[in-house]
Amino acid sequence: MTTSREAMTADATAAIGTTSTEYPIEFTGSGSEYFRIWIVNLLLTVVTIGIYSPWAKVRRLQYFYRNTQLADSVFDYHGSPIALLKGRLIALVLVGAYVAIGYVSITLALIILCGLAAALPWLIHRSFRFKLFQSSYRGLRFRFNGDLGSAYRVVLIPLLMVGGPVALAGLLGKRDDLEDAGALVVGVLGLVALIGYTLLPKFHHAFKRYQHGHAALGTTGAAFDARVRAFYSIYLKTAGIGVLVVALLVATVGVGLVYVVGVRDVREDNTGSRFMLLLMVGSVLLLVAFYFALQFVLAFFNARLQNEVWSHTRLGETTFSSTVAARTLAFLYMKNLLLILLTLGLYTPFAVINTLRYRLQAVSAITVSDIDSFIADARPGENSTTGEGAVDLFGIDIAL
């Protein structure tokens, strides 16, 4: 097992004179080809009232993986639709039970909700294992070696600190007999939530470290050395851009109102209805503008986060570089949103492909050793379809 310390020595080796090679990722998927896969998936999912959706997911992922090339080889996805279907049925039963019981007894539903929250880290752990084990490159399976205890640490604490106070406040809000203690309780809950939100970048960092730091390809383990400070910087800058965008929108609305009310006296032409129409059009435009502005903030966050995370992930002696430009991604998002709206959603698969292409092709792998030298985990069954991960009775897939 290659440890992160060994990985660190890669730079030293490079300095001595071994030449490092850069392999850019190439994505060969096309929008028009994926459109056909997407629409057939959609049709079959509707016709089968959702039963087909695991098959659709496998087709979709296989299209993405097999069109992702690195050093003249593609990735592959091996997830079994039946396993995914079982996972989904279990999730459906759990959520259904929760909703149904919610009608009958709030207390019982709360107990179930707590149970679900307690099970969430386990589910995420399972889903990481499933997802990575079902992915391969050059015939070698990826693996996830993170332990369950760490999953609880990185998931449950943020969940309790950020989600807990909100849930508790909602619960206590329904009771009237707490009026005296109310202010104190609200204060404490608010403080916990505030600390939780302040620590959000740290939580996110810990989560990514858990996710990326415990991945492996064959016997080669990954390491993650991004700094918490970098996460704080991304979050703060995103918040700053968000504030700026909102301020800009508010200013635009202000100017618009002044124009409508002041400069052009709309009451002159005797129709209040025209004023109402103007107001309606204005608010729709504002909503659309807000949605577009949101894309900009989102693009900034996604671009910076991807760059930070991938530039600080190593797989043995292989490092990665990611150079997504926030501005390019933002314009891509906006173009996609516009075309999706104009085509009533039919542009969606094209949007998915062009976003994926941009984000994937911004990444390259840099290695001082040979990309041919990864070795499978030789423990019995670890790399075959009968391995530990494959005998999971059900596949849990949580998109993260």
Added chain:
Amino acid sequence: MSITGVSARYYDGRSSRPLSVTLSVRAGQARLLGDGVELCFDLHQLRVSEPMARAPRLVTLPDGSHCEIDDHAGFAALLDQTGYRDSWVVRLQSSWRHVLAAVSGLAMLCAAGVYWGVPAAASVIARFVPMEYEASLGEQAMAWFDADLMQASKLPQADRDRLAGRFALMAPNADGRRYRIEFRSSRIGPNAFALPGGRIVITDELIAVAGGDEPALAAFAHELGHVHHRHVLRRLVASTLVASSAAVLFGDWSSLLAAAPATLVDLHYSRAMEMEADDYARELLVANGIPVQALVSLLTALEAAQSAERPAPGAGKAPPQRTPDLLRYLSSHPGTEARIARLLRQQP
């Protein structure tokens, strides 16, 4: 049998080193040769990946190892020889004509689902929703209205008792379990509506506009129609259904788009429900010897009250408002004229 070889990269599953081999087929057997590899398998033991325009095709061997093939044409010819056929989903995906047929099929399916499927499903699902839950929804709504919009009725108690009493004779209400009439005064003006769980809210302003017992009773009857058909609950279930399926189908990208169909469908259903409630009211009125005219005059009076409220623009008479067809589909209440015409037409 001719032997056609296709060059491939073979990965043995033990290391990431590609071995360059030639894949050939002879007499039901596939053979991999080259770079120290010599493997032979029965054709049925191999799995072949779906074709993709620019991705290599993968052939997976029984032990999980596989090869990548870039030569699409050569491999297709080889597959042809073996009599291999792509799955029907792949054939569907690869032809634009089939895909277009699939799209129109999907559109028709969605339309059918919205027009027949959702209302049918909603009324079935509504049957399984416990009465207690429906009642608690109604209570919450009533509390919200009372806190914000409604005050206690200023109508004399005797009038309220008389109206409720007459209506109880028309529509028996054992233990008050079917419906409950709530008199309120409100700044929302003349209005009547039904809440889930059987509460019928009537504003003093509506009773004033009705101008008599019988039109007021007609209003009760119309609202009881909504209660009888559990309209509010069905609307709730229907819009939840549409919203959640739209979110599942299209929601991975834009919640804005996903929300639109629910709103459209919701408005459309409420139109159909107004008519259903009118029908119920007509039957109830006629069965109790009250002429349908009572409901008609209520509708006329309401319409008059509403247009009086609207400030007339300019000095002249307001031009008659014509509703364009699209707006008629979108409007939550069918035009009063249309409803009156319908009531009168269906009179026995």
